[in-house]
Amino acid sequence: RPAGVRELRAMGCRDPAGVMLYGAEGLQHVVMPVSMIEDSKDALYPPDEHAQPYYAWLPAPPSVLRLPEADHFSLFAPCSEESMESLGELCGGVSREERDSVVSQRDTFLLHFFHSSMGGALPPVRPWGFIAAREPQ
Numbered sequence: 001r002p003a004g005v006r007e008l009r010a011m012g013c014r015d016p017a018g019v020m021l022y023g024a025e026g027l028q029h030v031v032m033p034v035s036m037i038e039d040s041k042d043a044l045y046p047p048d049e050h051a052q053p054y055y056a057w058l059p060a061p062p063s064v065l066r067l068p069e070a071d072h073f074s075l076f077a078p079c080s081e082e083s084m085e086s087l088g089e090l091c092g093g094v095s096r097e098e099r100d101s102v103v104s105q106r107d108t109f110l111l112h113f114f115h116s117s118m119g120g121a122l123p124p125v126r127p128w129g130f131i132a133a134r135e136p137q
Helices: 023-027 052-057 081-091 096-118
Strands: 011-014 034-039 063-067
Touching: 011 096, 023 052, 034 096, 063 096
Parallel strands: 011 034, 034 063
Antiparallel strands: none
16 A cells, blocks of 8 residues: 555444435445444434444445443443533433443444454553554554
8 A cells, every 4th residue: 555545444333323325335335344333222313224224235244233221322421410410311311330331342342343353452441432442652
């Protein structure tokens, strides 16, 4: 590959709503490994309507993590007490413990997906949030 040319080697998607906007022709050119994370209790973008019907448009089946206890907001950062007062339902309907479990499952899945797709040593799982596989320079 020429110097300065960037390419995607793997792609991780969460709550893949709007996939239909790309069309079958747009997705047939996705040649890198793809992972999908589905929030099974997502009332905004139910996976059976917004993602699953379009997996067949990809040249290879995606790696899928289904989180049965997760709603749309479960994978966002937890809301502060201040945010809970003003944002309420946007903070999601899961407890802190449930959110921790969902985030841990997500991070473990993504770390293993990218490791198997791209190689290299797995970084340690941090307590909160996905950490990019690239080391600081």
